[in-house]
Amino acid sequence: MSKAHDKSRKxxxxxxxxxxxxxxxxxxNDDFTTMEFVVKILVMFxxxxxxxxxxxxxxxxxxxxxxxxxxxxxxxETLIYQVSNYSKQNNFxxxxxxxxK
Numbered sequence: 631m632s633k634a635h636d637k638s639r640k641x642x643x644x645x646x647x648x649x650x651x652x653x654x655x656x657x658x659n660d661d662f663t664t665m666e667f668v669v670k671i672l673v674m675f676x677x678x679x680x681x682x683x684x685x686x687x688x689x690x691x692x693x694x695x696x697x698x699x700x701x702x703x704x705x706x707e708t709l710i711y712q713v714s715n716y717s718k719q720n721n722f723x724x725x726x727x728x729x730x731k
Contacts, residue, residue, distance in 0.1 A: 650702040652731040655709055657686075659694045663722040671724065672698060675713055700731055 655676075657668065665687050672683035676699050689696040701709065710726040717724040 652700050653703050653706040654697045654729045654731055655699045655701065655706050656695050656727045656729055657690050657698050657713075658725045658727065659690050660723050660725065663717070663724045665691060667717075667720065667722055668724065671713055671716065675709055675716075698726075703728075 657671075668687045668690060669680065669683045672678045672686055673680060676683075678686065678698075686696050686698060699706075699709070706728050710728060713724065713726050
């Protein structure tokens, strides 16, 4: 093979797009975090409307957990980190987990 062919082949291989894996962000219910705070978290970090956030908050309360969004892994991990930090700053033990979709 010629050097030019090798170079174009390497360029071809390096530009192949990889589809990211998606993960569900799940909020878990606890006995201390207020429902108002959960609604606030959903509006602030997950860009939900107040109405949609209220519906999901009730699902978390009644069922123990709910999927609040599906994101690429790095985005999901960042959201979980932000929610955890904000919850700690406000003295709530709210927990989020990551689950492969």
